[in-house]
Amino acid sequence: MQSRRTLLAMAVIGTAATAMLTACATSSSPSPSYAERPPIVFVHGNGDSAALWQTTIWRFESNGWPADRLFAFDQPNPLARDDDAVAQPGRSSTAESAVFLKAQVDKVLKATGASKVVLIGNSRGGNTIRNYVQNGGGAAVVSHVVLGGNPAHGIWAVKGFRENNEFSGLSGFMQQLNAPKGPDGQEVTPGVKWMTLRSDNNDKYAQPDGVWIGAPGKPTNIGFDGPALKGATNVVLPRVDHRETSFSPAAFAATWQFLSGEAPRTTAVVPDTKVVLDGRAIGAENLALNGAQVTIYAVDPATGARRGEAAHTKSVGADGRWGPFNARGDTAYEFVLSAPGYGTTHIYRSPFPRSGGFVHLRPERVTPADNGASSVVVFTRPRGYFDAQRDTMRFDGKSPPPGVPPKGAGVATSRLRLEGGGAPRAVTGEFNGERITGLTWPAAQEHVTVLELTY
Structure with missing residues (x-):
């Protein structure tokens, strides 16, 4: 070459x-x-x-x-x-x-x-x-x-x-x-x-x-x-x-x-005093999930438990928009997306330091490979991959997370299938200092938990 x-x-x-x-x-x-x-x-x-x-x-x-x-x-x-x-x-x-x-x-x-x-x-x-x-x-x-x-x-x-x-x-x-x-x-x-x-x-x-x-x-x-x-x-x-x-x-x-022509003042994200979030509920083709329902809860970052009633709810229209939502920059949230043909996805996110119009929500499905699991939890990093040789990470106590190879950065999602049923429990994903905790939900009722990293 x-x-x-x-x-x-x-x-x-x-x-x-x-x-x-x-x-x-x-x-x-x-x-x-x-x-x-x-x-x-x-x-x-x-x-x-x-x-x-x-x-x-x-x-x-x-x-x-x-x-x-x-x-x-x-x-x-x-x-x-x-x-x-x-x-x-x-x-x-x-x-x-x-x-x-x-x-x-x-x-x-x-x-x-x-x-x-x-x-x-x-x-x-x-x-x-x-x-x-x-x-x-x-x-x-x-x-x-x-x-x-x-x-x-x-x-x-x-x-x-x-x-x-x-x-x-x-x-x-x-x-x-x-x-x-x-x-x-x-x-x-x-x-x-x-x-x-x-x-x-x-x-x-x-x-x-x-x-x-x-x-x-x-x-x-x-x-x-x-x-x-x-x-x-x-x-x-x-x-x-x-x-x-x-x-x-x-x-x-x-x-x-x-x-x-110059270096940036910072590579960090500087927090906003006021945080307004918006985005689209979309499928794999980036087309709006018209008719979907989005509900947002503030959650305890240590346990994933909801803090009070819903902070925001909206029925999604033809443009896919689920906001705007006046958020708190110091609060972790659970985004619940219910869409026809997909079941219900519970997306847990770290606090949002700034306003953003691209907080998109994509649903997950329970797949045939999930048969027999009482709960399905997905740990995902949209803006990068998991690298067992480079990163410090843990998923429900497992390191590296399930499905992450011992060498190479080529997997951005880990899927955990839990058995045994029982009451919902907390599941935590950690990656290079970012920590997200969510609750398990019943797979038999087409619910999936997603722990989505921001960084």
């Missing part, structure tokens, strides 16, 4: 990074007026939703980027097709994804009066951004692009193996995107400033071995540097996983530096 210019990011996850970046910031020149900050459009990845950007948006706000210039959208049918040229129910093509992004950018430009936007994408979102900028007219209205964990050269490049898939490095789509541009053979569209963020070797979708695509021991012909692009500023973030290339403090610090 061709060599690419690579920068080792100074930012790493943890307090040491914060201290180092703060020290740099004290000697930097003043940043431009906040009124000059361009609008940013965040583009989520394969099968994901805009909810994953909530902590990143909080960090931008905490450093003074105007909240009304930060935008994220839920793409309908966010999963890529198996074959990009063949229609598939519930999935989208590369062309459909780019058309959707263009429509959102046009809305943002009209709403803000800006002449250009910044695009920040994770994983498949990077494919969409590159396609829109290169082939959909985006080069005229985009100033900067940041791609986190984007499989820029594919996840695999193997002859005869799903070559028409969007993530094949041999696909016509990928070959066209990476065709040399200009005399220097750049792989990025000229006229736009580009940055890629990648892991050193811990991204499950940038691996020379096919273990994470169901072909262990088989070469993918893709290296750890697969997300890097010739012509971009290519930054390496040590030990981050695939999702953390976009959603970690280190990714935010590198992005802020790229956009503003």
